[in-house]
Each structure stands twice: as C-alpha cells, then as structure tokens.
Amino acid sequence: MSQTIFVQMAAYRDPELIPTLTDALDRASDPRRLHFCIAWQHGDELDRAAFAPIEARTRLTILDIPFGESHGACWARHAIQQRYDGEDFTLQLDSHHRFVDGWDSLCISMVEELQAAGVPKPLLTAYLPSYDPQDDPAARQPDPWHLTFDRFIPEGAIFFTPAAIPGWRELQAPTRSRFYSAHFAFTLGAFAREVQHNPEFYFHGEEITIAARAYTHGYDLFHPHRLVAWHEYTRRGRTKHWDDHSSTWGQRNTSTHVACRRLFGMDEFMDDSSAIAEERTGPYGFGTLRSFEDYERYSGISFRRRAVTSAVLEHREPTPADNRHITYEEFTASTIPRFKHCIDVGYDHVPLDDYDFWVVSFKDADGEELFRQDAQPDEIARMREDPDRYCKIWRQFDTDVRPRTWVVWPHSISQGWCAPVVGQL
Numbered sequence: 012m013s014q015t016i017f018v019q020m021a022a023y024r025d026p027e028l029i030p031t032l033t034d035a036l037d038r039a040s041d042p043r044r045l046h047f048c049i050a051w052q053h054g055d056e057l058d059r060a061a062f063a064p065i066e067a068r069t070r071l072t073i074l075d076i077p078f079g080e081s082h083g084a085c086w087a088r089h090a091i092q093q094r095y096d097g098e099d100f101t102l103q104l105d106s107h108h109r110f111v112d113g114w115d116s117l118c119i120s121m122v123e124e125l126q127a128a129g130v131p132k133p134l135l136t137a138y139l140p141s142y143d144p145q146d147d148p149a150a151r152q153p154d155p156w157h158l159t160f161d162r163f164i165p166e167g168a169i170f171f172t173p174a175a176i177p178g179w180r181e182l183q184a185p186t187r188s189r190f191y192s193a194h195f196a197f198t199l200g201a202f203a204r205e206v207q208h209n210p211e212f213y214f215h216g217e218e219i220t221i222a223a224r225a226y227t228h229g230y231d232l233f234h235p236h237r238l239v240a241w242h243e244y245t246r247r248g249r250t251k252h253w254d255d256h257s258s259t260w261g262q263r264n265t266s267t268h269v270a271c272r273r274l275f276g277m278d279e280f281m282d283d284s285s286a287i288a289e290e291r292t293g294p295y296g297f298g299t300l301r302s303f304e305d306y307e308r309y310s311g312i313s314f315r316r317r318a319v320t321s322a323v324l325e326h327r328e329p330t331p332a333d334n335r336h337i338t339y340e341e342f343t344a345s346t347i348p349r350f351k352h353c354i355d356v357g358y359d360h361v362p363l364d365d366y367d368f369w370v371v372s373f374k375d376a377d378g379e380e381l382f383r384q385d386a387q388p389d390e391i392a393r394m395r396e397d398p399d400r401y402c403k404i405w406r407q408f409d410t411d412v413r414p415r416t417w418v419v420w421p422h423s424i425s426q427g428w429c430a431p432v433v434g435q436l
Contacts, residue, residue: 013044014119017098017200021050021087022106024078024250027144027243028057031108032065038110045115048072048094049106050087052252083252083263085212088193095203105194107243109142109151114239118197121185121235128184134198134230135239136191138173142241151241155179157234158190159326162351162407163317165414165436166268167277168216174326176234185233187329189310191222194242198230206230209270209295213263216271220295223275226306228298231331275303275314278413308334308342317413318346348411350382352436354404356419358395360432361402363423366391370420371404373436375412382408386419 018035022028028049036042047065051073065071072094074087081087088103095101100119111117118135125133140152154175161170171190176182196202206225208217222232253260273280273290280286291297307313309329311320322333324347334342354371361369369391372383384406386394394402404419413436420431 013041014100015044015046015098015200016115016119017095017101017203018045018047019088019091019101019103019203020047020106021052021084021091023052023081023084023087023252024054024056024255025106025246026056026249027107029061029065030144031104031106032062034109035114036065036068038112038114040113040116042069046070046072046096046098048074048091050074050076050091052076052078052081052087054078078252078255081252081256082210083213083256083260084193085208085214085217085267086210088208089210092203092207095200098200101196101198101200101203103193103196104240105242107144107246108139108194109147109241111238111240117237117239118235121233121237122198125185125231125233130231132199132228132230133185134191134196134202134225134232135185135235136188136196136232137234138171138192139195139240139242140173140175140238141244143245144243145247153238155235155238157186157326158188158192160189160312160319160323162349164215165352166215167272167275167314167317168268169219169312171218176236179236182236185236188232188234189222189312189323189329191218191225191232193218193221195240197239202230205298207295211263212267212270213260214267215264216267220271220274222310223303223306224295224297226309227301227303229300277314277317281315304339308339311346313343313346316343316346316348316411317350318343318348320346324349348409349407350410350414351405351407352414352417354402354406354417354419354434356402356404356432358400358402360419361395361421361429363421363426363429365424366421367424368422369404370418370422370431371406372418372420373406373408373414374416374418376415378416381410381412381414382406384408 122133138156140156143150156173157176158171159174161172205228272278273286276287297303311323369386371386373381417434421429
C-alpha cells in the first residue's frame with residue numbers, strides 16, 4: 012500500500028462536507044491511502060447514509076456528535092487526534108475545500124524533499140486560496156497563499172492575513188512560515204500525538220499557540236509553493252458553533268485568551284512564573300527540542316512586548332538564523348510595538364448626516380491619551396456606506412503602553428458635540 016495519510020476534519024453542520032470528501036477522493040492519486048476521521052457535529056441537515064459512497068472508497072471514521080453536545084473546533088480536533096492509528100502522514104483540514112489533482116502525492120513529495128534537504132520534521136501549512144461554492148470553479152483564486160502578520164488583538168492572540176506568495180512560479184521548494192493554519196496542516200503522522208489541540212480552547216488563540224508549540228517540538232513550518240487545495244472563507248448563511256451555543260461560547264473564548272496569555276507570559280502573567288511554568292509544562296505546553304524564546308527569535312515576535320521585527324511587518328520570509336547573532340534582550344529591544352485595532356461603532360450611535368469630524372482616540376489604564384487621529388468627512392462617509400451597517404474605524408500606531416480604552420466623539424455641524432462612544436480593550 013502507498014504511504015498512508017490520516018486526514019483530520021472537524022465539521023460543524025456544514026453542507027460542504029460531502030462535496031469536500033468527494034472531491035478529495037476524486038482528486039487523490041491513491042484514495043486507498045487515506046484514512047478520514049470526521050468529527051461530524053450535526054443536526055438533521057445530513058443523513059448518516061450520505062457517507063456510504065465515501066466509505067465504499069476509503070477508510071472512514073465518523074465521530075457522531077449531535078451539535079448540542081459539541082464544545083467547539085479545538086475540542087473536536089482533539090477528539091479526532093485520539094483516533095490516529097500510526098499513519099505515515101497527517102493532514103488537518105476544515106470541511107469546506109476543493110483540491111488539485113494528485114494533492115496527496117504532491118504534499119508527500121514536498122515533505123520528503125524538505126527532509127532530503129536536511130529538515131527532519133517539515134510541516135506544510137497555509138491559509139489556502141479561496142473558492143466559492145456558488146461559483147466554482149470559476150471563482151477559485153489562482154495563486155498559493157502565505158500567512159502574514161496582521162496584528163495583536165487586545166486579548167493577546169495574533170491575527171494573520173493571507174497574501175499570494177511573491178514569485179511562486181519560480182520557486183523550487185516551499186517557503187518558510189512563521190505561523191500555522193488550522194485549516195491546512197500537512198506533516199508527519201506523529202504530529203497527531205506530539206502536538207495535540209487543547210480541548211479547552213475555543214477559537215482565537217488556537218493557531219498561534221500551535222505554531223509555537225510545533226516549533227518547540229522540532230517542527231519547521233513551511234508554505235506550499237504550489238497549489239494544493241482551496242478553502243471557503245465566507246460560509247454565507249451557515250450556522251456557526253457560536254450561533255447554537257450563544258450562552259456558553261463567550262466564557263469559553265475568554266478562558267482561551269487567558270490560557271494563551273499565561274502560556275506566552277503576557278500582561279497579567281508577565282511576572283507570574285509559577286502560572287507560566289504550569290501552562291508550559293502541561294500536556295498542551297511546549298516541547299523540549301527548542302525553547303519558546305527560540306520560537307520568538309525565529310518568528311520575530313516579542314509576546315511580552317506585543318511587538319514584532321521589521322521583517323515581520325514587511326512580510327519577509329524567515330530563516331532559522333534570524334536574530335541569532337544578538338542577545339535575547341537585544342532582540343526584544345529591536346522589536347516594534349505596533350498596535351492596530353478596528354473600532355466598531357453601530358449606525359444607531361451615529362445617526363446624523365452632517366458630521367464634520369469625529370475625535371478618535373486611545374487611552375491607557377489611567378485615562379491618559381496615547382494616540383489621536385480624527386475621522387474626517389470622507390472617511391465618515393465611506394464608513395456609513397458599509398454593508399454590515401456599522402462603522403469600522405481602523406487605527407494603527409506604535410506604543411510601549413498598552414491601550415485600555417477607545418473614544419469616538421462625533422461632532423455635528425447642526426448639533427455640535429454629540430454623545431461620545433467609549434469602548435474597553
């Protein structure tokens with residue numbers, strides 16, 4: 012038999028699940044090598060008999076989970092990992108994808124070529140280019156994407172954004188990545204045991220913690236330099252986990268943010284060595300082949316400072332030697348404390364049509380202003396035409412002091428100063 016692949020797929024009430032499985036099988040070089048394990052979190056929108064054609068073609072393990080019993084994506088992914096059965100490779104996906112012909116052989120060959128080049132544990136990961144089920148295949152994006160830094164969110168996790176890999180057609184090998192995507196990760200099968208998802212995590216924080224943990228377990232992160240598959244990002248009209256679990260998901264998400272800050276020694280845990288040590292040495296902590304500081308140097312991120320190097324801001328490819336020639340203190344001092352945030356203001360808070368400017372400012376914990384950049388009439392007009400019907404006010408600045416509140420204070424030609432809108436960070 013060909014080398015085997017353990018395909019992990021958490022699916023939540025997703026009508027794209029069966030089309031995704033079918034396309035993966037249709038496009039695989041050898042469907043017999045695949046072992047799909049599906050955390051099928053469902054209502055009555057899909058019958059169990061729909062899986063019969065899939066089971067006739069390959070090995071399929073289904074974790075049958077009524078949606079009311081689900082605890083979220085990380086919980087489901089952890090449950091899947093317990094079914095790993097010694098396969099040579101593993102691939103973690105979402106349940107809404109399309110694939111290129113021979114995707115399985117392509118992934119295996121990229122990993123094996125990296126191993127031959129001296130990388131013992133390569134991990135291929137990316138935010139895959141997008142497709143639209145309502146306009147497929149015409150709407151498929153034609154370029155492979157890589158992960159780029161966007162911002163620290165106020166709760167401490169990092170957001171990434173995708174972008175096309177520059178000059179990918181001329182590349183002869185995958186490019187190095189600083190980050191990890193939970194919807195596409197292909198690597199050695201042992202990863203399913205070595206770097207398991209924390210079942211207590213909910214959503215935000217999952218990817219950046221896996222990136223750091225994988226690196227400390229000896230995995231080197233790469234972006235595929237060839238098209239492998241596509242991913243659906245919009246999920247228009249679909250029911251999400253937080254829609255069905257509105258009374259519980261918020262607390263689970265908050266607990267996840269706290270655990271992330273504890274793992275990374277951020278904010279309130281910066282000087283709490285016992286809490287940090289407990290988080291880092293537990294089953295969902297760091298490995299022993301590299302240190303957390305090694306990951307910070309490699310990724311160009313100072314978590315405690317909420318800062319990144321210029322190479323990160325410029326989206327340059329990392330190298331294993333990055334920041335090795337300077338001390339850790341010098342590395343930390345070289346990072347840039349970039350703060351970026353989107354203030355959301357509902358239309359009901361700004362109902363007038365004659366605003367001439369809005370004060371937009373950020374303040375520290377003592378109420379001292381850290382930054383101010385007012386919104387002018389042209390920006391206000393653009394924001395008030397947003398299809399989501401709330402104003403998205405993006406601001407970015409460098410600060411060593413963590414912002415704690417924001418203020419939007421509208422001024423109207425007819426009514427003067429209006430009621431300010433204040434939010435916590």
